[in-house]
Amino acid sequence: MSEDFVRIFDTTLRDGEQSPGVALTAKAKVTIAEQLARLNVDIIEAGFPAASEGDFAAVKAIAETVRGPVIAGLARCLPGDIEVAAAAVEKAERARIHVFIATSPLHMQAKLRMEPEQVLEQADKMVRLARSYVDDVEFSAEDATRSELDFLIRIATLAVKAGARTINIPDTVGYTTPDEFGAMVAAVRQAVAAIDPGVIVSVHCHNDIGLAVANSLAGVQAGARQVEVAVNGIGERAGNAALEEVVMALTNRRDHYGIATHIVTREIYRTSQMVSRMTGMLVQPNKAVVGLNAFRHEAGIHQDGMLKNRQTYEVLRPEDIGVPESLLVLGKHSGRHALRQRLNDLQLKCTEEELARIQAQVKSLAEIKNEINDADLEAIWADVVLGVHEPDIHLEHWQVSTGNDMRPTAQVSVRIHDRVFEDAGFGDGPVHALFNALRRALDLGDAEMRSYTLSPISPGEDGLATVRVEIAARGLTSRGQGTASDVLAASVEAMTAAMGQLLTRVRGPVVA
Numbered sequence: 183m184s185e186d187f188v189r190i191f192d193t194t195l196r197d198g199e200q201s202p203g204v205a206l207t208a209k210a211k212v213t214i215a216e217q218l219a220r221l222n223v224d225i226i227e228a229g230f231p232a233a234s235e236g237d238f239a240a241v242k243a244i245a246e247t248v249r250g251p252v253i254a255g256l257a258r259c260l261p262g263d264i265e266v267a268a269a270a271v272e273k274a275e276r277a278r279i280h281v282f283i284a285t286s287p288l289h290m291q292a293k294l295r296m297e298p299e300q301v302l303e304q305a306d307k308m309v310r311l312a313r314s315y316v317d318d319v320e321f322s323a324e325d326a327t328r329s330e331l332d333f334l335i336r337i338a339t340l341a342v343k344a345g346a347r348t349i350n351i352p353d354t355v356g357y358t359t360p361d362e363f364g365a366m367v368a369a370v371r372q373a374v375a376a377i378d379p380g381v382i383v384s385v386h387c388h389n390d391i392g393l394a395v396a397n398s399l400a401g402v403q404a405g406a407r408q409v410e411v412a413v414n415g416i417g418e419r420a421g422n423a424a425l426e427e428v429v430m431a432l433t434n435r436r437d438h439y440g441i442a443t444h445i446v447t448r449e450i451y452r453t454s455q456m457v458s459r460m461t462g463m464l465v466q467p468n469k470a471v472v473g474l475n476a477f478r479h480e481a482g483i484h485q486d487g488m489l490k491n492r493q494t495y496e497v498l499r500p501e502d503i504g505v506p507e508s509l510l511v512l513g514k515h516s517g518r519h520a521l522r523q524r525l526n527d528l529q530l531k532c533t534e535e536e537l538a539r540i541q542a543q544v545k546s547l548a549e550i551k552n553e554i555n556d557a558d559l560e561a562i563w564a565d566v567v568l569g570v571h572e573p574d575i576h577l578e579h580w581q582v583s584t585g586n587d588m589r590p591t592a593q594v595s596v597r598i599h600d601r602v603f604e605d606a607g608f609g610d611g612p613v614h615a616l617f618n619a620l621r622r623a624l625d626l627g628d629a630e631m632r633s634y635t636l637s638p639i640s641p642g643e644d645g646l647a648t649v650r651v652e653i654a655a656r657g658l659t660s661r662g663q664g665t666a667s668d669v670l671a672a673s674v675e676a677m678t679a680a681m682g683q684l685l686t687r688v689r690g691p692v693v694a
């Protein structure tokens with residue numbers, strides 16, 4: 183008898199990447215996918231290959247390099263999408279094509295402009311087409327929770343007969359409630375199991391009213407054996423069900439749910455940090471499982487209880503999700519060998535040239551900070567290796583003058599290939615002055631700072647800080663981040679990265 187477990191289908195790189203302002207490079211996507219493989223997710227939805235050439239290239243790169251999980255590519259029920267998805271996942275160890283079509287009256291009429299019978303016919307043909315490329319086909323009924331149950335069951339059973347092995351029930355707009363959703367999942371499961379008991383029913387819940395995790399768990403209780411989630415709950419609008427919350431609920435309350443996942447939970451914290459850093463989407467401090475405060479105890483009564491017995495106020499143990507104990511790893515005298523060893527231990531890959539740049543940053547940080555811990559090192563690695571900078575744009579020089587009786591003034595000089603752009607600007611504060619100087623230098627007069635956040639990487643006055651910005655111009659938004667021990671240096675780095683990305687998207691690849 184085969185083992186009963188809940189498959190974790192991670193859609194951080196597809197639905198998660200659809201979060202406004204997030205645009206991961208192919209290299210960043212492969213790095214995240216490698217970490218998802220270490221986390222031991224069962225399926226990685228690597229992207230939507232037909233969406234753009236960049237999406238196609240990223241899915242293909244993941245399929246070619248990442249081993250372990252099934253690699254899925256999303257496709258609408260259109261022949262072109264399915265052909266492109268098939269080509270993108272072709273080299274995967276185990277490939278899946280995930281096809282979807284909307285099934286609610288509202289979506290069929292207003293969006294697809296198709297009659298229900300046409301939707302059924304299209305789904306049938308497209309599942310068969312996908313099956314002509316791969317054995318593993320998933321079918322999703324978009325907006326399932328606002329669909330008529332009879333129609334949902336008709337399309338789900340038709341998809342199974344056409345060859346789909348997973349039937350996904352998405353709560354596309356975060357509309358349903360746990361008991362209502364549980365009943366829907368149970369009904370679909372009963373219908374598809376009557377045709378093929380081996381078919382997996384899956385759930386995919388959005389968080390518009392904060393019920394994504396509760397709804398996903400209700401789905402599991404009703405028999406779903408795949409849950410679609412994103413790390414840190416990122417995704418369209420209010421996001422998807424958070425991987426770490428679903429997994430820890432199932433793990434911690436195994437007594438209640440009676441079913442396990444294959445997730446290596448001690449990799450959760452690192453995965454969460456990596457996704458946050460690379461997408462620029464901060465984890466709120468009170469976020470369940472992975473937030474900064476998740477294991478902090480403030481009230482005296484709680485601290486007293488914790489000292490006596492941790493279980494008094496902690497239902498999860500930090501070590502179970504891999505929260506590091508701030509290991510002291512390096513100081514100013516640490517050599518390249520120790521640095522390489524620690525990076526290897528942390529599974530952070532880099533070339534010799536990148537290692538030299540990381541070492542230079544470690545040394546300058548060690549001038550002002552005695553102890554450099556794993557979090558500092560990971561932040562420096564991300565800064566150097568993952569290119570928080572637009573590769574073609576380099577900040578050459580910056581300078582700010584400020585004081586209690588002068589208007590802050592900044593000068594910047596930026597190089598794009600061999601051309602140097604420089605200008606100066608005033609502002610209400612030094613960051614604002616730097617922003618204005620960059621905006622003038624790069625001729626992005628309509629650029630607006632949508633958000634600016636500053637977060638310490640490690641505690642203490644002398645630690646590194648990361649600045650994340652979201653900048654909008656010409657109707658586009660992009661994010662950038664910078665890490666340095668000087669807040670202004672981190673700010674100008676973040677703004678340059680975001681503006682560099684905007685320039686590429688507005689004008690195409692920046693050329694000399």
Ligand code: KIV
Pocket residue numbers: 197282322323324325350352353354355386388
């Ligand atoms: O939310 C949704 O309906 C989706 C589908 C494509 C599965 O993301």
Ligand code: ZN
Pocket residue numbers: 197352354386388418
């Ligand atoms: Zn979705």
